[in-house]
Amino acid sequence: MRGHAQREQGQEDGHGQEHGHDHHGHDACGGHGAGDVVERAERLCQTRGLQFTRLRRDVLAAVAAEHKPLGAYDIAERMSAPGRRVAAVSVYRALDFLTEQGFVHRISSRNAFVSCGHDHGEGAGLVFLICRTCGGIDEMTAPAVESALDQTLAGAGFTPTSRILEVEGECGACRGRGDAGENA
Amino acid sequence: MRGHAQREQGQEDGHGQEHGHDHHGHDACGGHGAGDVVERAERLCQTRGLQFTRLRRDVLAAVAAEHKPLGAYDIAERMSAPGRRVAAVSVYRALDFLTEQGFVHRISSRNAFVSCGHDHGEGAGLVFLICRTCGGIDEMTAPAVESALDQTLAGAGFTPTSRILEVEGECGACRGRGDAGENA
DNA sequence: GGTGGGGCTGATACACTGTAACATGGACCG
DNA sequence: CGGTCCATGTTACAGTGTATCAGCCCCACC
Known part of the structure; x- marks a missing residue:
């Protein structure tokens, strides 16, 4: 997928920012x-x-x-x-x-x-949801995850300075459409 | 060709007090x-x-x-x-x-x-703890984090297939030694 | 025993990702 | 006007990962 395969024509000279792709839920x-x-x-x-x-x-x-x-x-x-x-x-x-x-x-x-x-700070526990089907990404905060992680780290005697939490899978919209290629 | 590795290599122990990498208890x-x-x-x-x-x-x-x-x-x-x-x-x-x-x-x-x-499966919720000071890494399972994340994902309607959870910071051993800036 | 296929490895080439080093230009300050 | 800082332009190169083809080994099969 690394490549210049598809580029949705988005912008000409002026950068008109039409946002016509809400393929993913993107509620968060x-x-x-x-x-x-x-x-x-x-x-x-x-x-x-x-x-x-x-x-x-x-x-x-x-x-x-x-x-x-x-x-x-x-x-x-x-x-x-x-x-x-x-x-x-x-x-x-x-x-x-x-x-x-x-x-x-x-x-x-x-x-x-x-x-x-x-407008979260750098320290916020962000979770990134990357859809394998549509390639879309969602970002969300997850306080419960964050606190659980904090506790786990504290128990291990580890002092965190930055975190990476990325989940790959299928977003709700794609699953609803059965975009996966099979499934139904 | 590429044999130009300027990166720190080796640095095996060799001294009694190695600031190397068996710092972490590594109990998990x-x-x-x-x-x-x-x-x-x-x-x-x-x-x-x-x-x-x-x-x-x-x-x-x-x-x-x-x-x-x-x-x-x-x-x-x-x-x-x-x-x-x-x-x-x-x-x-x-x-x-x-x-x-x-x-x-x-x-x-x-x-x-x-x-x-x-011997966890691929689906296990692993957390990687990477120490900035000694470069060591610890791996651990965190059921509490995992379940919190599962719930968060379910709430977002996202079906996960793989996860990445990496934390950078300072391990307990390095912190105890105050290795942060000194020593090299 | 010979033979063909599949999996593993060697090797070259190349694509993609990221950084170093140096030069230029503009804004601000004296 | 000259100097400095910051942002950018430009070139070159290092680091990471893949594609592709060729040779090898093992094994099933004839």
Whole structure:
């Protein structure tokens, strides 16, 4: 799947952010769209005294436009256009910034990134639900899981600084449709 | 070619007070050593009617010899010797096999692998504890976390097929020693 | 005994992911 | 105007993982 197989034509020159893919339930996200994410990030950067540059904005917009994990090279490709070539390394730098600020998250199991519209801190126990069928991803907080994990870690004498919790499977929407390829 | 590994390797013990990697009590693992892991794997392969070849055995032994995540190229390097050159691709294939059989686990956040002496199924909710200070890794089962996660997923209508739960931080031994910044 | 197939390994090449190092340009400050 | 900091552009390269073809070994089968 690593590849440039499908690119839903999303954006021309201007970055019109139509969000026409709600293939997955996506309830937990609170229903914010790409534009909301970008706006919120811009506000927060002002608050924090950080530069929300065009590159960073565009990278965030590109990630937010898709509700599935995007690789850095995918992002670079989507942002590039006749007249503007965006190198992957630039995307990585923007991604570093956005990740630090909590605007995007890295999905280790996919070497990819997703945008985040929440305002949880870095320490929040996030769970990522990745659908094998539609490729969509959902992010949610799970206090019960978090506290159970905290207790487990404390029992092991381990002091956590960061966590990764990614679940792969089939989302409700795909299961309902029986998209798996068989099943019924 | 790639034999350019600048990464910390070796660092086997060799001093009485090794800040190496048998830091963790490692109780959860049942105290098995590398040999145990290999033996167990051999038995299970026989039971399952699978080939436990020399390559696979050696790869497993190499991984089991270190109690920290090892990259595929690291493994290849360690296994190579005058007279036997092991290509990374071979290691990957062996690793695929070993992972499928549950003898090793992949650590997504590190692009690396660790051996496993447990006999849990693939579905078990494993937690990996990676110490930033000593680089050691511990694996444990956490039923409470697992059940909380199951419930959360069920509530979201998500059907899981695999999970990744990796925690980075500082293990008890390192914290006790205050290894955080000093020492090198 | 010969033969063919399947699984394992060797080897080369390549694709994808990520980082280092250096140069440029703009904003701010003296 | 000159200097510094930050962000970006650019090139090169390291690290991770796969595709592909070829040789080998074991074993069933003839």
